[in-house]
Amino acid sequence: MTAFRTLSLAMLKGFVRDKVTLFFTFLFPLMFLVIFGLILRDVGADKTKIAVVGDGQVVSALRDSGVLELEQYNDVDAAVQKVKDGDLPAALIVRGQQLEVRFAQSDQVKSATVLGIVNGFVDKANVAATGQPPRFTFAAEKVEDASLKPIQFLTPGILSWGVAVSAVFGSALTLVSWRRKQVLRRIRLAPVSATSVLSSRLLVSTGVALVQGGIFVGIAMLPVFGLKLSGSWWLAIPLLLLGTIAFFALGMLVGAFAKTEEAASAAANIVVLPMAFLSGTFFPVEQAPAWLQAVSKIFPLRHMNDGMLNVLVRGKGIEALVVPSAVLIGFALVVGFLASRVFKWEE
Amino acid sequence: MTGERSAVVVRDIRKSYGELTAVDGVSFTVAEGEFFGILGPNGAGKTTTLEIIEGLREPDSGEVRLLGESPWPRNVKLLPRIGVQLQASSFFEKLTAKEQLQTFGALYGVSPGTAADMLELVGLADKANEQENKLSGGQRQRLSIACALVHDPDVVFLDEPTAALDPQARRNLWDVLRAIQERGKTIVYTTHYLDEAEILCDRVAIMDEGRILALDPPAVLVRGLDAPTHVTLQKGALSVVDASALDGVEEAHENEVSLTISTRRPAPVLSALAERGALDGLQVRAATLEDVFLDLTGREYRA
Incomplete structure (x- = not known):
């Protein structure tokens, strides 16, 4: 027990004192979170802006609703010119009871949206003018759907990726460096089992993963990024631990083959980077072509991403952990077994 | 055993x-x-x-x-x-x-x-x-x-x-x-x-x-090597001819700075040198493991 505790402490100290590792564990993924979070913050949230000439009941109803952004013009020609120049998708011209919309043909989606909205408000005003109660009513309510706000999919994705990277690199580099510096031989000459050495390194990796989770989620929840966690967010913790074990095993496999730290680092990148891109770390994988989505299913990171997304922001329950957990455990067992077969004590 | x-x-x-x-x-x-x-x-x-x-x-x-x-x-x-x-x-x-x-x-x-x-x-x-x-x-x-x-x-x-x-x-x-x-x-x-x-x-x-x-x-x-001991003196302390004539000396030679005498019986050689008062710059070097290695392998020792 003392051996396990002291080894864990030694590795923790080694980790904390290594500035490069700290950077790649915490700041590097955070940089992606911050950059993408800020760049994509307003995507999908920006309102369509149109030109308005004149005023009236319909215009003030539109303004109050806030569904369109209105830019007031005094002159019809100036407003139409804006549409011709392509600066605005449409111009609404009010002449007493008569409303006229001049829209750009090039952007049919936006124009149709504007026409629909304006038409809706005109109909509403007409119904109100008759003094009759409306026969049909409808209510609209927001649903948190698959197309999430960017920060909502970025945080689980970058968290999974950051945890995967630090687990793979942590185990691969430790293994190679210890073999090269003959620390492994030295440990083999001590009456201590390989299991306690391995599990102490794994303990440090899981601790690091939990700290990463806390920091990434904490920063994403700042008002400037605006992450909103679902009630079942704590289900991410078992997922975080299983992911660490799976990617730790992958690092052991990489470390068994690599002879130098440089080679290990390159090999780990070759394994982790494509997996990160194809698993929906930086963009929702639902936007990718179907074949790519199928391919991405072979990566454990894809399943970890899905699980994280489901429990952190989509509010799914424990049933959302079944598939990701099974995949991560299976991956850890298979890869861990392979790693133990090719493990070498010395060069 | x-x-x-x-x-x-x-x-x-x-x-x-x-x-x-x-x-x-x-x-x-x-x-x-x-x-x-x-x-x-x-x-x-x-x-x-x-x-x-x-x-x-x-x-x-x-x-x-x-x-x-x-x-x-x-x-x-x-x-x-x-x-x-x-x-x-x-x-x-x-x-x-x-x-x-x-x-x-x-x-x-x-x-x-x-x-x-x-x-x-x-x-x-x-x-x-x-x-x-x-x-x-x-x-x-x-x-x-x-x-x-x-x-x-x-x-x-x-x-x-x-x-x-x-x-x-x-x-x-x-x-x-x-x-x-x-x-x-x-x-x-x-x-x-x-x-x-x-x-x-x-x-x-x-x-x-x-x-x-x-x-x-x-x-x-x-000791088992039976290698000669080298006695080195300052050049001019003794001539090569006189040195070679001493009892027990196997060989004597001189370079620019010193006279080197090889002997397997260093005791009489050293007392003879002392008698003549020719001990200026005296150094005695017995055989070392390097000589043993040379003797055993026939090649110079290079670490």
């Missing part, structure tokens, strides 16, 4: 790597408390021999008894009783000297307090809180020896502890090695410094090309 008094017994071990025969029939015993040196140039098979005794490698044939037990396969009962310092300096990343010792100690269940004693022993008490990579080569070497000793083993294996050290650091390390022997440890160590082995070791095995060529206390090896 004195089985119970021997720390190490090696009988006819052999080890080949493909075509290369690294160890080719080596046998020796090391008594408890002995300082035993394995000496030879690079590639002589010293390190492989040591690794087989430590239980890191299996010999192709032959037998090893370490403290009465077989070290192969990995013998966990034996491990706490042996201390091994490896050729490279093997340390944990970013830990201070004291933390290294505490961590290695913990592998053996040793209390953390031992670290301070060990630092004292190897003269690194003032470097306790320095990180390992900030130490000098000699300090690192001493720290790695301390790591090998932290669990108070009976037999200590040191693989070229003085390699690549400057002369002052080497001498400091010699003091450490002597202090370890005074604690009653058996020391088996390899070196390619002949002069060092001569000073430190109780017995020396001279290895070349996987075989032991000679095994004796250094003084016996040198």
